[in-house]
Amino acid sequence: MGDATQSRRARLRAETTGEIKSIALKHMATGGPAAISLRAIAREMGMTAGAIYSYFTNRDDLITALTVDVYESLAQTLEASHRNAPSDDPAGQMLAHARAYRAWAVAHPEEFRLIYGDPVPGYQPPEAGAAQEAEHRLCTVLLELVASAWPHAAASQEACDYGWSDFQPSLATLTRESFPDLPPAAVALCLRLWSRMHGLLTLEIYGHLRHQVADPAKLYEADMHDLIRTLGLAAPQK
Amino acid sequence: MGDATQSRRARLRAETTGEIKSIALKHMATGGPAAISLRAIAREMGMTAGAIYSYFTNRDDLITALTVDVYESLAQTLEASHRNAPSDDPAGQMLAHARAYRAWAVAHPEEFRLIYGDPVPGYQPPEAGAAQEAEHRLCTVLLELVASAWPHAAASQEACDYGWSDFQPSLATLTRESFPDLPPAAVALCLRLWSRMHGLLTLEIYGHLRHQVADPAKLYEADMHDLIRTLGLAAPQK
DNA sequence: GTAAAGATTGAACGCCGTGTAGAAATAGAT
DNA sequence: ATCTATTTCTACACGGCGTTCAATCTTTAC
Structure with a gap:
């Protein structure tokens, strides 16, 4: 052997x-x-x-392997950003995460396209794939941010009533195990935070902001500050 | 002849x-x-x-022609939605636009991918293409919404100082001609509104919400209501 | 009616992913 | 060291793709 x-x-x-x-x-x-x-x-x-x-076995198999690697790279980047952020400043954590996400996307546009766009003609990801796991891992980082921001943000998020049944079981159990104190609305907020960063980033990466705005970074920063403000978090010091 | x-x-x-x-x-x-x-x-x-x-002349040329058609279809849908919305209810207009956008995207996912994702391997859109014009047309619809909402929303958007030089000249002049009363911050808001809808829609269309949430429509509705609320618009009656 | 212009064909070129068969190299066991 | 089984690799074939080009058929223009 x-x-x-x-x-x-x-x-x-x-x-x-x-x-x-x-x-x-x-x-x-x-x-x-x-x-x-x-x-x-x-x-x-x-x-x-x-x-x-x-x-x-396949070209798709190679693509899947690459996807896993890219997810790993992104997850490590975001986790490292979270470790380096001050633990008692929710707004600062949020901003650091948002900046780390955009920095990674801008530095690795093709990797971004690989996991968030059409990877390749005719490619179908394996159903029980590692993509789901990787997305949950990325979601966990966001959930940590939401968890530390929730005391300040809860008041503004009570409008919509969410239940655990609104989420896929895997995500629901993951959240309830890791963050027993968070209500379903916090998970919804987490996904909406994700989508908010994702929206501007996909527009930028796929070139749709190029014809509209001079500096996509400024728009991104402005939206992130607006986000932090409407969440009821204190403006970060810097 | x-x-x-x-x-x-x-x-x-x-x-x-x-x-x-x-x-x-x-x-x-x-x-x-x-x-x-x-x-x-x-x-x-x-x-x-x-x-x-x-x-x-090319496969890319065909793709470009299809793109123009799809943009036209989307623009007509959104413009029709705007015409049918009550003219004195900014929140209702916003919600109607958001719903029309998502309805179109969900009904035509491949068309959505064509204009907002990788259209096809190796395809490069013509630089002075009609895509830019179409995007400006879509932006105009959004600008009308922002224009009617601006009296209520201006207060919450004064934080970031934007100048006309922050936008591409074509968009800046288009806005200043069509909406002389709107400040640059309103254009930035317009783009951020776009990105906010776009973020959730791309995640949904490209399948990234499937593993997280049971009903993407609910998440979308919740985010749109949050958006309307934080903009300072009155909640729509229905 | 005749000549120019346009539309269409069919074959070719060079890519691509994917299989198959057999040769070459390497592993473990004797 | 030798033998055998497994793995790795080459060589080739297949069908599909976008694209080009000379030749042919069809419509238009004079």
Whole structure:
């Protein structure tokens, strides 16, 4: 059986798998998600296209693997931003998260397109995929923000009555286990926060703000400050 | 020269052009924008793929034409919604617009993807395209809403100082000509309204809400009511 | 009626993802 | 060290794609 770490074969296999994904990401970064071509990857590696099929059953399988990696990158970025933010300043946390999200999206537009847009013609993500898990992980970061902001924000969010049955069971149980004190309305707020950042970012990434506004960052900042203000959070010091 | 209406050739040409676009739209509605294939269209029309090149120089050219049509469809829908809304109820107008936007998007998800997502691998829209004009047209509808809501909403939007130089010249002049009384902050608000609807809709259309929430419509309604409330507009009667 | 202009065909080129068959290389066990 | 089983890789074929081009048929214009 295997040695200390791994059998030699498994090590080479992992290396090659990584190289395939790395080259695929590189191609995607220049030509968009649609530029991921098994033949082009194999060509760059000095292989034949068919050889990749011993590492990934499909092109879709490779795309799925890349998606998981990209989700991981985004999650780590946002989690790191949350760790570095002051723990007693909800408005500052919110702003830091919003900025980290946009910074990642602007720095990795193609990765953003991969997970939030049409990844590639005809690609269908696996149903019980890791995408759902990754989205919940991203949602958890947001939920932590909402949790610390909820004492200030609850008053403005009581209008709509939400129940746990309004959410998918996986998200509902995840929230109730991790944040027992949060009501359903807080989860709804979390999703609406997400959508609010997502809206401006997709418009920017997909070029729809280019014809309207000189500096998308300014619009984003303005909307985030408006968001913090209407949530009843104190304006951050800086 | 031509007869009363058109020369026979021009008439046939217009018919064929329409048929090409119609079949392309049909394919897109079932298989997504990536399913638009010149060969498949030609096959369905009993033609050869090359024949399409006398109607559209490119596949991208066909995509551009479809985009223009889809923009037109969306613009007419939203403009009709605006006409049918009561003219003295800013909150009701806003809500009607938001609902009309979502209804269109949910009813035409592939058209939505065509204009707001990756239309197709490698497609690059023409720079001086009609897309810009169409977006301005959609923005005008929103600006009318903002104009009628501005007396109530101005107070909450004075925080950020915007200047006309923050916007692209075409949008700035369009606004100043059509709505001389509106300040730059109103245009910024208009774009932020757009992004707010767009955020939830893209998440829904691209399937990212499916794993989180039971009924995306409820989340959308809740956010729109929150939006109307924070804008300082009276809650609509219904 | 004849010549110009437009529409269409059919074949070709070079991409692509995807399979299959067999060769080459590597692993573990004797 | 040798043998055997598994894995990796090449070579090739298939069908589909967008695109081009010379040749052909059809409509228009004079």
